[in-house]
Amino acid sequence: MPAIETKNLTRRFGDFVAVDSVSLTVEKGEVFGFLGPNGSGKTTVIKMLTGILPISEGLASIEGLDVASKTDSVRERIGYMSQKFSLYDNLTVLENLQFYGRAYQLKGKALENKIEETIADNKLNNYVNRLAGRLSGGWKQRLALGCALMHQPTVLFLDEPTAGIDPVARRQLWDLLFQLSGRGITFFVTTHYMDEAERCSHLAYIYYGKLIADGTPDSLRALPEVTPAGTHRFEIAAPAITTALRKAKEMSMLRSATIFGRSIHALVDESVEQPELEDELHARGIEFEEVRPLLPTLEDAFVELSQRRQAELEIAS
Amino acid sequence: MTDLFSGFTAVFYKEVRHMRRDRMAMIFALVMPVMQMIILGGGIDTNIRQVKTAVYDASGSSIASEVAGSSVSRAFIDRLRNSDTFRVYKYVHSDAELTEEMVAGRASVGIKVPENFDRDLLKGNQAQVMVLVDGSDSSVATAAVSVANSLGLDESLRRMLPAGEKSPVEVRPKMMFNPASRSPNFFLPGLMAVLLIMVTVMLTAFSMVREKERGTIEQLLVTPIRPMGLMLGKIMPYFVTGIVEFLIILFFMRFVFLVPMHGNILILTLLTTCYLFVNLAIGMLISCKANSQAEALQYSLMTMLPSIFLSGFMFPRETMPLFFYVVSHFIPATYMMQVARGVILRGAGLRELWLNGVILFAMGVVLLRVAAAKFSRMTV
Numbered sequence: 001m002p003a004i005e006t007k008n009l010t011r012r013f014g015d016f017v018a019v020d021s022v023s024l025t026v027e028k029g030e031v032f033g034f035l036g037p038n039g040s041g042k043t044t045v046i047k048m049l050t051g052i053l054p055i056s057e058g059l060a061s062i063e064g065l066d067v068a069s070k071t072d073s074v075r076e077r078i079g080y081m082s083q084k085f086s087l088y089d090n091l092t093v094l095e096n097l098q099f100y101g102r103a104y105q106l107k108g109k110a111l112e113n114k115i116e117e118t119i120a121d122n123k124l125n126n127y128v129n130r131l132a133g134r135l136s137g138g139w140k141q142r143l144a145l146g147c148a149l150m151h152q153p154t155v156l157f158l159d160e161p162t163a164g165i166d167p168v169a170r171r172q173l174w175d176l177l178f179q180l181s182g183r184g185i186t187f188f189v190t191t192h193y194m195d196e197a198e199r200c201s202h203l204a205y206i207y208y209g210k211l212i213a214d215g216t217p218d219s220l221r222a223l224p225e226v227t228p229a230g231t232h233r234f235e236i237a238a239p240a241i242t243t244a245l246r247k248a249k250e251m252s253m254l255r256s257a258t259i260f261g262r263s264i265h266a267l268v269d270e271s272v273e274q275p276e277l278e279d280e281l282h283a284r285g286i287e288f289e290e291v292r293p294l295l296p297t298l299e300d301a302f303v304e305l306s307q308r309r310q311a312e313l314e315i316a317s
Numbered sequence: 318m319t320d321l322f323s324g325f326t327a328v329f330y331k332e333v334r335h336m337r338r339d340r341m342a343m344i345f346a347l348v349m350p351v352m353q354m355i356i357l358g359g360g361i362d363t364n365i366r367q368v369k370t371a372v373y374d375a376s377g378s379s380i381a382s383e384v385a386g387s388s389v390s391r392a393f394i395d396r397l398r399n400s401d402t403f404r405v406y407k408y409v410h411s412d413a414e415l416t417e418e419m420v421a422g423r424a425s426v427g428i429k430v431p432e433n434f435d436r437d438l439l440k441g442n443q444a445q446v447m448v449l450v451d452g453s454d455s456s457v458a459t460a461a462v463s464v465a466n467s468l469g470l471d472e473s474l475r476r477m478l479p480a481g482e483k484s485p486v487e488v489r490p491k492m493m494f495n496p497a498s499r500s501p502n503f504f505l506p507g508l509m510a511v512l513l514i515m516v517t518v519m520l521t522a523f524s525m526v527r528e529k530e531r532g533t534i535e536q537l538l539v540t541p542i543r544p545m546g547l548m549l550g551k552i553m554p555y556f557v558t559g560i561v562e563f564l565i566i567l568f569f570m571r572f573v574f575l576v577p578m579h580g581n582i583l584i585l586t587l588l589t590t591c592y593l594f595v596n597l598a599i600g601m602l603i604s605c606k607a608n609s610q611a612e613a614l615q616y617s618l619m620t621m622l623p624s625i626f627l628s629g630f631m632f633p634r635e636t637m638p639l640f641f642y643v644v645s646h647f648i649p650a651t652y653m654m655q656v657a658r659g660v661i662l663r664g665a666g667l668r669e670l671w672l673n674g675v676i677l678f679a680m681g682v683v684l685l686r687v688a689a690a691k692f693s694r695m696t697v
Contacts, residue, residue: 052538075541086536090338091331102327103540131338148536 001064003028003155003186008058011044018044020209031177031187033200041209042190046157050080062155079153081144083160089133093124093143096132104151118146138169158189174199194299205302207309217298225308226301230270231255233294234277237263239287247286265294324542328550336554346520346558350512350566357508358501358574365460367404371424373415376434389438390430393472402464425451426461494662501574506661507630509566510653514596514624517559521600522613524551530609544692552597559593579664588670591677592653598684605691624650652677
């Protein structure tokens with residue numbers, strides 16, 4: 001039984017279709033990355049899956065339970081961390097935990113134990129009596145995660161959990177997510193960071209209400225739409241990068257070239273294989289350290305997919 | 318899980334803690350009412366006294382004397398001064414000067430005794446006194462005109478009746494419930510209604526909006542907390558605050574401003590409870606409707622003005638144009654005004670005031686249901 005499943009999930013606001021017939025399957029224990037531009041319907045999907053927002057059409061289920069008809073049972077199983085870490089700034093760390101514990105109807109000893117456990121798990125010991133508003137971004141987020149996990153949900157929805165926090169805290173949070181997913185918790189995460197998307201075991205990309213990609217990061221990068229027909233990519237590492245680029249651009253086999261750090265990403269005719277490319281570089285006196293085939297990045301993939309979808313939409317209208 | 322009020326305790330504890338941390342809100346709730354009472358109870362006197370008056374006495378100006386005026390006109394002016402309504406701060410010597418005093422706003426009343434005042438009186442003609450009144454403050458103007466009229470009437474009677482004769486009819490007004498016509502007695506019971514709505518509506522209005530602004534509301538909606546549990550959990554602490562505020566107001570009214578308490582405090586408390594309930598429901602409704610604290614503040618202020626001006630607090634409802642009179646029936650403060658003045662000043666009890674309580678309670682129930690409906694649509 002999948003952790004999350006939707007079939008033709010649709011949400012309308014008047015005439016506007018915010019989410020258009022989205023079908024998804026997320027397996028248990030997956031870290032599922034849900035991507036898309038701002039306003040493309042990510043949060044709306046989460047709100048429907050968590051039962052906050054009624055579904056206009058289609059079905060959604062969590063661990064086999066229909067969200068619309070079994071909302072209460074679904075809510076016992078899910079946790080949710082909204083965009084702006086849902087904490088109360090003028091309550092202390094302990095008080096925030098107490099509140100969410102009580103909200104999930106934990107009482108007395110059970111509540112105390114669970115709070116102690118959460119504090120220990122998230123290493124919040126030194127901050128117990130600090131106001132949540134005085135915590136740094138990373139700690140706030142740990143607390144928010146702790147609060148969302150108080151009732152031991154098996155599916156956790158995180159809406160842009162790392163927006164506005166530093167890289168170290170970001171890395172720590174993701175490590176924590178993987179640790180928890182190892183225990184069988186399923187994560188549904190939205191993000192704008194490509195490095196985070198890269199770490200997900202399963203990705204989907206939604207563009208103005210429509211799901212336009214669904215698969216592993218590798219399978220998305222390998223999509224034929226992402227690499228134009230008759231071309232493939234190489235990465236050329238070179239010591240004198242700007243001179244190399246200037247000279248390389250004179251080569252006719254090169255469709256386009258861009259500098260990424262200390263190397264050039266080159267889109268080359270499909271007929272040209274790696275040895276030929278290396279020979280050509282030698283012939284032109286371009287110094288290089290290494291040439292290797294390159295898959296498009298996820299960013300390349302999403303930009304390419306969005307542009308295609310946009311073109312389709314324009315033709316349609 | 319199926320409990321309709323699920324989450325009440327969690328929300329209640331949380332709100333109480335929020336309140337304890339939010340010192341400004343506490344000051345707003347408990348100190349501001351006291352300040353308002355001091356201003357209205359101590360600073361305002363509705364009885365018109367000592368109106369600044371300029372006098373131009375032209376009579377007998379032919380007679381050279383230090384103070385212009387004849388003895389007859391002077392006697393009349395003295396009686397004006399003794400009325401306590403007028404305070405003559407200046408004698409002027411021409412029409413132009415008198416007008417200037419009025420225009421400059423230095424005098425609220427200008428009295429001109431014309432040249433032939435004495436002569437007309439002696440000849441048995443009708444003597445005239447001109448009283449100029451600054452109409453820009455209507456309550457002062459009304460009082461000044463009526464006092465001047467009655468003094469004129471008095472003066473006329475005195476001259477028509479043979480000496481020692483009494484006037485045929487004597488009116489003896491007796492001011493019931495507020496014999497000394499003290500302003501605090503009139504203002505403070507009404508002010509209680511205004512202060513309670515001001516504080517409780519605003520505090521409650523902010524409470525739900527804050528969750529929206531912080532983005533915590535979605536989080537709450539995902540928990541097993543039910544809308545009713547959430548709303549009541551949020552309302553309860555403010556209800557308690559409202560009761561405490563009510564007691565503070567009552568204390569200051571009775572022991573600082575010495576407003577007598579003629580009725581039963583328990584009955585007043587009971588009816589006030591109904592009133593608080595309405596206010597909290599209004600606050601909740603605003604909170605569910607508004608999207609930001611600024612918006613909530615504006616809505617709250619919108620409830621404030623009608624409560625002050627149309628409830629009978631400032632101006633009697635009976636003299637309102639029909640439209641506003643009808644509108645005043647939909648303002649909770651109208652009923653609380655009647656309750657507060659009724660119980661405190663007139664010693665009225667449930668027999669006279671039960672309907673007010675019922676109306677308030679009904680209003681509260683309706684508004685809370687509207688708020689609940691609004692709340693369930695809020696997520697969209």
